[in-house]
Amino acid sequence: MTKLYNEPSPLETRVLTKRFGLPNSASLDTYLATDGYVAIRKAIEMTQDDVINEVKASNLRGRGGAGFPTGMKWGFVPRSSPKPKYIVVNADESEPGTCKDRLLMEYDPHQLIEGMMIAGRAVDAKAGYIYIRGEYRYLIDIMDKAIAEAYQRGYLGKNLFGSDFSFDCYTHTGAGAYECGEESALLESLEGKRGVPRIRPPFPAVVGAWQCPTILNNVETFCAVPPIIRDGGAAFAALGVPKAGGTRLTCLSGHLNKPGVYELALGFPLDKMINEVGGGIPNGRKLKAFIPGGSSCPILTAAECEGLTMDYDSMANAKTMLGSGGVVVMDDTTDMVKVALRIMRFYAHESCGWCIPCREGTAWLRKILTRFVDGMGTKQDINLIGDLAHNMLGRTFCPLGDAAALPTISIVEKFRDEFEAYLARTTVSIPVQSDLPVLQPGM
Amino acid sequence: MTFSPELEEKFARLLTIYPEGRQRSAVVPMLMFAQDEVGHVTPELIEEIAKRIGIPTVQIEEVVTYYSMLHQKPMGKYHVQICTNVSCMLTGGTELWERACQKLGIGHLQRTGDGQISLEEVECIGACSWAPALQVNYDFHHNVTPEKLDEILEACRKVN
Numbered sequence: 001m002t003k004l005y006n007e008p009s010p011l012e013t014r015v016l017t018k019r020f021g022l023p024n025s026a027s028l029d030t031y032l033a034t035d036g037y038v039a040i041r042k043a044i045e046m047t048q049d050d051v052i053n054e055v056k057a058s059n060l061r062g063r064g065g066a067g068f069p070t071g072m073k074w075g076f077v078p079r080s081s082p083k084p085k086y087i088v089v090n091a092d093e094s095e096p097g098t099c100k101d102r103l104l105m106e107y108d109p110h111q112l113i114e115g116m117m118i119a120g121r122a123v124d125a126k127a128g129y130i131y132i133r134g135e136y137r138y139l140i141d142i143m144d145k146a147i148a149e150a151y152q153r154g155y156l157g158k159n160l161f162g163s164d165f166s167f168d169c170y171t172h173t174g175a176g177a178y179e180c181g182e183e184s185a186l187l188e189s190l191e192g193k194r195g196v197p198r199i200r201p202p203f204p205a206v207v208g209a210w211q212c213p214t215i216l217n218n219v220e221t222f223c224a225v226p227p228i229i230r231d232g233g234a235a236f237a238a239l240g241v242p243k244a245g246g247t248r249l250t251c252l253s254g255h256l257n258k259p260g261v262y263e264l265a266l267g268f269p270l271d272k273m274i275n276e277v278g279g280g281i282p283n284g285r286k287l288k289a290f291i292p293g294g295s296s297c298p299i300l301t302a303a304e305c306e307g308l309t310m311d312y313d314s315m316a317n318a319k320t321m322l323g324s325g326g327v328v329v330m331d332d333t334t335d336m337v338k339v340a341l342r343i344m345r346f347y348a349h350e351s352c353g354w355c356i357p358c359r360e361g362t363a364w365l366r367k368i369l370t371r372f373v374d375g376m377g378t379k380q381d382i383n384l385i386g387d388l389a390h391n392m393l394g395r396t397f398c399p400l401g402d403a404a405a406l407p408t409i410s411i412v413e414k415f416r417d418e419f420e421a422y423l424a425r426t427t428v429s430i431p432v433q434s435d436l437p438v439l440q441p442g443m
Numbered sequence: 444m445t446f447s448p449e450l451e452e453k454f455a456r457l458l459t460i461y462p463e464g465r466q467r468s469a470v471v472p473m474l475m476f477a478q479d480e481v482g483h484v485t486p487e488l489i490e491e492i493a494k495r496i497g498i499p500t501v502q503i504e505e506v507v508t509y510y511s512m513l514h515q516k517p518m519g520k521y522h523v524q525i526c527t528n529v530s531c532m533l534t535g536g537t538e539l540w541e542r543a544c545q546k547l548g549i550g551h552l553q554r555t556g557d558g559q560i561s562l563e564e565v566e567c568i569g570a571c572s573w574a575p576a577l578q579v580n581y582d583f584h585h586n587v588t589p590e591k592l593d594e595i596l597e598a599c600r601k602v603n
Binding site for chain 1: 506528530532
């Protein structure tokens with residue numbers, strides 16, 4: 001048994017993680033012994049439209065954070081284009097709270113390779129690149145080893161399984177930049193440039209890597225494809241809820257007795273996830289705040305969490321997002337002002353600097369929040385934080401600006417009393433102008 | 444510049460895996476692998492990579508200044524990267540960071556006088572469910588306690 005990072009839970013639905021814990025789970029032999037490379041053979045026999053339709057039928061939605069329907073994305077690739085087409089895997093996992101793609105590559109690299117191959121078969125792509133964040137160097141070694149093994153034994157390369165289908169696969173390392181998790185910035189980075197996003201449209205499906213049509217998906221999205229083709233889209237869809245099929249690798253972190261990565265069916269009850277899968281909050285403390293899928297999501301209060309399920313629609317109804325699968329649980333001792341500051345320090349550090357509302361907004365918010373935590377906040381600052389964040393919304397080319405603004409707005413609105421409590425502790429008296437000329441009120 | 448045969452082999456391969464005429468794509472991986480050997484990104488290294496790919500040095504420089512893992516000044520033999528992002532912060536990451544700074548008498552992106560250890564406060568390293576976490580060079584350490592941190596730092600001090 002390979003050592004796992006955390007004990008599995010009996011409440012899991014293990015589809016993508018079914019090989020986790022098997023002896024030598026990363027080896028080709030283990031993969032072959034457990035339905036490996038069955039789906040690609042099947043996909044080669046199918047028409048390209050049928051492969052895409054099967055993915056559509058699975059109701060698989062992108063697992064990186066945006067939740068876009070995968071089959072539809074694949075359908076946007078102009079197969080008749082004379083240009084070469086490419087498959088690119090987003091393994092730049094860096095959304096705070098998220099640590100699942102790491103395990104999919106560490107324990108089951110061949111599943112990812114097979115998912116890429118099926119995507120390649122669906123859109124006539126002959127090469128795929130796995131963009132792995134720089135911090136995950138050990139995964140480059142694991143993936144390279146798996147790729148070499150696949151070439152050696154005829155699972156990658158030319159005329160695979162006696163067909164006319166050929167596929168090459170490569171790894172590519174990043175070098176530390178959250179922004180490169182955004183698809184167009186990732187492509188810039190893959191091309192050897194600064195990770196600054198592109199103006200879209202055109203989307204990568206039409207103009208992607210090296211100006212060619214490209215399928216770009218998250219690791220988990222590609223890993224879901226072999227089970228979908230092998231067992232049928234309908235079977236995968238049935239695991240989830242009506243508009244979102246399958247399972248979700250959910251990374252539980254924060255104040256929990258049993259944090260860990262668990263594969264849960266979409267629509268899993270939030271309360272059960274915290275208290276049974278995650279083992280509840282330590283020391284009998286109560287839930288205070290909840291991040292459903294990475295720090296870019298609006299934060300929920302304990303009251304708002306009641307009755308919610310972990311799926312796209314339920315989260316949208318609660319005015320937040322399912323996001324990247326990074327669940328962060330905060331107990332009633334958590335200082336929300338400090339959380340707001342820490343989140344903003346992150347976005348200010350990671351803003352690529354292209355769009356002014358994001359570059360200046362995040363830095364300015366970081367300054368104000370730092371001042372608050374240092375005991376030098378003023379009453380006007382509370383509104384200013386909200387105003388500034390609102391001014392960033394929808395005014396940037398990529399979602400990083402929104403990602404910084406949304407959690408901040410939610411914290412300042414839902415935990416305003418904590419900001420006010422900080423004021424009571426303010427030690428330094430600061431002369432306050434009655435109307436600061438920094439922003440038009442009510443904008 | 445001369446590199447080890449292993450790095451030369453990596454460079455040669457990197458120049459073949461991207462589509463014809465798109466060798467600029469190799470910039471980031473070449474810099475990363477070279478930094479591991481050279482220690483940091485030197486002006487000579489930038490020129491060497493520019494020459495091998497056949498692009499102006501400025502196109503390498505703009506990349507070096509963008510990515511946080513590429514360092515233009517020497518870091519320690521052991522680069523200790525402590526995460527203080529939300530999940531780690533909730534579980535004691537900030538305290539680990541402060542403890543390490545205090546123990547070593549250095550701060551963010553500084554190194555000890557003997558060049559053995561450097562420190563960096565990093566953003567999320569993807570170990571949230573096993574927080575607080577840190578990396579020594581590329582090695583992950585999970586569920587780090589203050590005592591475990593002391594042991595890690597002690598080991599970095601000793602090993603040659």
